[in-house]
Amino acid sequence: MADIHQVSGSQLRRNKANLLLQFAALALAGFQHEHGSTSSNNRTQQEFSLKELIGNGMLWAVPKHRRSVEKRLNRKFGYPEYVWKPLKVKQNIRSCQTCGHDHEMGVLCPFCYNKVLKETEDMQAKIQEKLGLDPIDKEVIVLYEGEKAEQTAENLEGKRIVEMKKPRPMWFTKNLLQKSTQQLSESKEVKPSDLA
Template identity: 65%
Template sequence: MLPRFGYMLNFLKTIERNVFHMFGHPPRELALVQIYEKQIPHPKKRFSIKDIVGDGFLLAVPKFRRTIEKKLKRKFGYPEYVWKMLVPKTNIKVCNECGHHHERGRLCEHCYKKVEKETKEIQAKIQEKLGNSPIEKDVIVLYEGENAPNTPNEFWNGKRVVEMKKERPQWFSKNLLQKSTQQPSDSTDVKPTDLA
């Protein structure tokens, strides 16, 4: 008798729930409820460079732009103190070979360009004949009309000869790359250096 009564009670509850649900009423039973609480805004933490860098260090950087006046002063100087503009050079001399002007203590640019051009031609000829393999042995360059020097066969062991199909320039000496023949001296005499 009790089980049938329980079935009937459950059946009636189901019908009641469905009827209430059709008309939009909430079901009359326990349910989980979420209460929405407005969050209290926390005070924003101030941004600090220490958060990024941590224990590191920053390089010194300028805080402000350098003005045009200061730029020009650094570049050209200031007339009352140091004036860098329009200072005549007194260390100019004329090259004995080509007649061009250059600074004393420096190579003449015009002569150097000739040497650079000739050197590149020699390098191209060496690369054409010997390839890109590393050059571990001496290379002797012979120009048109030149013969190999009369030296013993031991001198030519392991050396490579490259022939240039043009005459040797006048400024390019034959013994330019030869080692000095002067033997080191065993003398202990002191020679004067400031002779007139």
């Protein structure tokens, strides 16, 4: 009986050595492989037990249960209510009436906005250059090329004048309180609204 136990123990040691040689990663897990033949000295020093091998078992990183089709599809495509991963067609794209570039509905056209932003930055730089660090105690008027002659002396009295050395852009109206797209009509005709 003792011989069978020792034979099975030596077979288990050989299997353990083969396992360690096949999978080098297991050697990093804390097992120690002794090279050389097994002698009677090693057997007497340490008896091998099956409980020792099973007691320190390993857990491999594998799933225990398969994911359902629904869960796999939700991971792949997302949830329509929360996050939907596939691309969707945007239905709210419109063309700008002024420049013709495309933009989303409810958002200013980025091209026109950049034009206005650049003009505003030029005006601010000119005002900063003209006024410097002086306190702003008077109203500041920005006049473009050729507009100073149109202004009366009463309108310019007591105000600081900043002149831009370029003509006024077409989209930048003189009267900012009036809509630039609306033109006054001279006709008194009223057209019916409900025509088929």
